[in-house]
Amino acid sequence: MDLSHPAPTAEILHMRISVPAALALGGSLALGALLAPASHATEPGRQCQSLGVANLYGEFVEGDDTHTPDAEGAVAIGGNADFTGGFTVGQELTAEQVAALPGGNALVVAGNLTGTNTQVMKGNGVYGGKLTGVADAHQGKVVKGASPIDFAAEFGKLRAASTALAAAPATAGAKAESSGTRLTLTGTDARLNTFTVAAATLQAAKEVYLNVPAGASTVVNVTGDSYDMAAAGTTGFFLWDAAKKGYVLDDKLQSAAGGAVRAKLLWNFPTATKVVKNSAAAWSGSVLAPNAAFDLGSGGPVNGSVIAKSLTGKGGAETHHYPFTGCLPAEVPPVVVPTTPGVPTGSASAPATPGTPGTPAGTSPAATPGTGGTPAPSPSATGSAPAAPGAVPSASASPSATPSTGGGLALTGANGALPIAIGGLVVLAVGGGLVVAGRRRAAGRS
Template sequence: MFRLSLARPGARSLRPLLTATVLSVAALPATATALPGGQAPSQAALAAAPLPGGLGPCVPGHCPPDGYPPIHNGPIRFRDNGINVYVGGDFHVREKAAEAEGRVVVLGNFDQNKASGVSGIYNVGEAGVGSRVAPPVGADWLTTGGNVTVATGQRLLAEQGVVRHAGSATGTILSQRTVHDPDAAKPYTALRGQLTDASKCYAHPGGGTRTPTGTAVHAGGETLFTGDGTSMLQVFNVDFDMQSATGGQEGIRFARIPAGATVLVNVLGTSRTITTYSGTIDDSSPFNQLRSRLLWNFPDATSVGFKGTGQFQGSVLIGNQASRATVEVPGINGRFFTTGSLTHTSPPSGGGGQEFHNYAFDGNLPDCGSTPPTEGEVKVLKTDQATGRPLAGAVFELWEETNGTAGLQTSGSNPDTRRGTPCTTDGSGACTRKVAPGTYYWVETRAPEGYDLPSPAHFGPLVLTGANASQGVSVTVADHRHVEPKGSLTVDKTDAETGRPLAGAVFRLWHETNGTPGLQTSGNTPDTPVGPGCATGNTGRCVFSDLPFGSYYVQETAVPEGYVLPENRVSGPHEVTAANASRGVTVKLTNKRGEPDKGGKGKGGKGGPR
């Protein structure tokens, strides 16, 4: 039995926070022997559609480009704005359950009332231990169409996200914001019917039972799923509970699954339980390797239970809206979509810390006749390179690839096509256009004030298709703050006769700003002094740095002991320009010795630049 001991759920010390747009589609390794003769998998049974409503894949955010990591408690590096847990009825948190990582949407009530004497914390959005792919900071982490109720002495944590609820909110809720919104769940209500229809279609097309491509045999302390080794949609039908006759744990094993295939397990019957030890925390199990393309579909069940000590792998779809699902396993590693109610709890005896972990589903399922969207969103998000915060005021144009030449062409005899008028990013840093499927580029034509325009300033290609139009495509573009180029001016003071450096000479620098030739240090419009004065040290040198480009005068205000001020105490103008900024400007000035008893009061020297 594995116990999650990397971090206590909700332990804030193990939850560091961080923050382009790549949907993770990880190819699955084969779990069986190679086909004879190096035969390639057949494409005849290739499925054609994702889950309805754009559910399943990672939604940028900042998705993991190389697949989701195993369970860990390291820093958050990636963000997923997709729904990880969807509940069509009520969501109950009981006993020792700990966390629901990723976005959570509940059409009914969310009710947290854990056992007494255990940790009173339940995390949503971000988990102390999990894939550590959390929703974006400031996004809706928990949405309910009903009430949010947290029992006395307990805490619901969604610290970097928003809890949006249509009903009341009682108890301790720690979130970035808790928002009462009567229409909170309205954007998600249609998904319930769509998921029910999809669940029936996957298992019962035309009212019958989908033809399997492989077998599921329950014997020898395990359920063995054996595929046909060729189909890119592997279908299994199960009409039994995956547990021992006495309700004990058994194994789950798959064989002859081609690399990259989607695995659809239709679990038939009105009451079903899976009790298993299969699935590991470190992805060492072949069961884990199927996770991103494995869907457990329960089209008929009114009661569904997940028990045992395994880290259960794959996404779950429960289509019966009158169903009640109970999750007691240490971890569900995949999306969990139920159209009924859900209880997240722990077994009567044994450890706690039960968790939903955020893992996307990237499989291709049977096409149930849904009409793909005719338009989708193409989005650009403008951020500060150093801080990652959104930037307003950037101007973008959207261009579509139309001329058949690879890459973007905005000029010439046959350019690509600009779509719509220029867009200026708002406070969220975003520009969005709803367009037909195609290949698009964003072109930044003006950077926000104080920032440099990137080079190159076009971003893409962003490929919008019927398959991804529901969630849209996007790119994040970071701009650097504009740094004004600067130069420097160095004064070298030496003895007029010996050439040795002189310490103790004092200078003041003036910037030519009034437009009148020569230096003016007084009157209505004098030139501008630059910083404090500077006295030469043993090297005889004064350095004025970080100077904007322009004209400068050097004014000598005091001389070393035993020397006299030159007749002309002002040197210049000296030009600080882009051409000399890297090496700086050097001004060489000399002083003559005075009469022994007059120090620096005489006029015996002729200073000036050399």
């Protein structure tokens, strides 16, 4: 949960402050400003990076969204929305999740909203341009107004986060192995497993198998300019269920560990400009593709959220409401330290404090999955060593301003070195400034 820290009062600043105390205070202010995108504690005693306001929406699109027939979660669109043919939004949202949305808006369209029958099942709706057709809200209202989300700022942060995730090394023991038309991803870490797979390797797989502990967060970094799930006719994603000692084909009515695996599964496409889902299969987990035109196809759902530059889908190609609840360790580039201590520099659209997503049952960390019934795919050249990420648009200059609470920031590999070094300098500068200010005030009184 994000908590804002009030600025120190004049009485506090006039008190005599020892050097260690000043450094500690200065450090807390500086580190609070460096936490971007918005952080949230999804695991006790562990501070996690989230996907900011995008984490609240099942479809978070920078540009246009052309889609039917529905999205079970909330939808936010930075361009125009074309829901011709009928579209329903937010049927599976909880009251807590609706309250966490900016303005309680389960549907946000910054541009024009076109649709013969657009129904917001829970929450409000807002559009910024012209309304063509019908748009109603069952438990709120749909109005014309300014977007409560700064999409340019949010996608700047999302691109930075996507790049940082791709640059992180694969976790120890994580393996990506191909055997014929089958790709198996195996990780043993109970908290986080990261993989790097070439788009061509993933695209060649007719079946994708994931074997990780049920409570672990999983990030699959996919390198390349495009990925077409339909090219190889991928039939589905199979997730390891430790209790059943076997793989389970992920779908709405069934999933490994009661949905605990897919809830913390994120597919990251840092450089892809086009991603296509196979209409004959469901996609398991959430997708972060901030530079891509995402094609849902004409059938089969995404059992998770989709974050993309643009989105299209029709027929039975829905997005199911399984929000990402994983803990991301990657650091985004540090923000400019504010000149006034305690007043972080922020975007015009600081995200609302998110509520606790509807986490499927059985999300507590489990022991490393057993090997009984686990196929032994042959090793291949795909491996799990990360490739250098390609060019990605630079991050926005206005990151989230909301500092967070929790334990130490989770870092992966060498990514934490630069932020820690910068943080140390900031600690000295800010802390030292407070000491000097205190002494000058004391001298003025004498």
